Amino acid sequence: MNENELQTLVARTVHGDRVAFQALYESTSPTVFGVLQRMLSDRAQAEDVLQDTYVKVWSRAGEYHYERGRVIGWVIGIARNRALDILRAKKRRGEVQSADSWPPETIAGNSGELEQNTVLQQCMERLAAIQQQSIIGAFVHGWTHEELAKLLSLPVGTVKSRIRRGLALLKDCLER
């Protein structure tokens, strides 16, 4: 489904069109659920967050407009915020495995799963491996600065500055 079709489904959802909302769910939920499963590593919990996400999509569809960018980015944003809240709560309770067991990932290590060679992928490949690992670790797994520092055997301050620099380089590259 192309972006215009997704935006039309959101517009119809704003007006209470349940058929459009279901089509939006069916089109986007496999991507969102994949993201949640990878962040939470718990299928039942990922399903709960998926439910919360689409209840919010229904009630907040009026907040979406094309200037926000792609529909999938908006939905993933809602899902990730909820998942990050849960991950933090789990970490406070000591229910999450430590970062020791996380195999550091670079964009090259994930390229087999990419459907296409996106601009983001090309820009990520220009970053140092440690920047790629930190950004993917934070975004995909929800790791904190402290967890990344432990994993990468670096001071927290170094991890923070490398992420900051990596994001700035990424922005420059994407805007070229």
Place this chain on the structure above:
Amino acid sequence: MNIRDPELVDRLASEYVLGTLHGKARQRLETLLIDRDDIRRAVWRWENRLADLSSTTPLLEPSKRVWTRIGDRLGFNDKKQSSGSTFWHLWSAAASLAAVVMAVLLITSTDSGLSPIPTTDNADHIAVVGEGNDPLWLISANLTSGALTARAINAQAAEVDKVFELWMLPTSGDPRSIGILPVSGNTVSHQIPPGLLALLKESKGLAISIEPIGGSPTGLPTGPVVHTATVVGL
């Protein structure tokens, strides 16, 4: 820390979206997101920039029970329409005010002492919401094009964390949301989709309920119905 600095706004937005902004810093940014357009836009841009990182994650089909549960939570699977019944009861009680509302329409639209009130281009239907000489909203629509404009005349915010939601009342079935109404002199425009337009042409009128920010979470009015109005052809 000067959060007016565009570079700092961009950096905080990037770390917010990445998930590395924590604790009070994250809460503070979320508070600022409510009324800082520049910060909201910076967050949107980063959500879009990083969304493709999700394509490194394999697609995963959720089980069918997730959709069933979403439908349960939103009241899609409730055949009793209990909230609808309550709504209709409230609507009936308030409908007698509609004649008064019409008198306000004439006063508002002909008073040369007022500045022009924005209406939909080529409006062929209009409704005024309010009581006596206190019109709250002027709603105008072109039922051919589907354009609808709602202007807040005297309407002010219901509560800090509440909004007014406009509903169309079909001749049968549940109320249908048209959108969130503006307050404090603002104007909003909505495009009514064709399916809803056909219902609106035959509708019993409009109603306004008080809902949480973002509108009713269920697709039906959840808060009190505070106003109703009749749609009148011009």
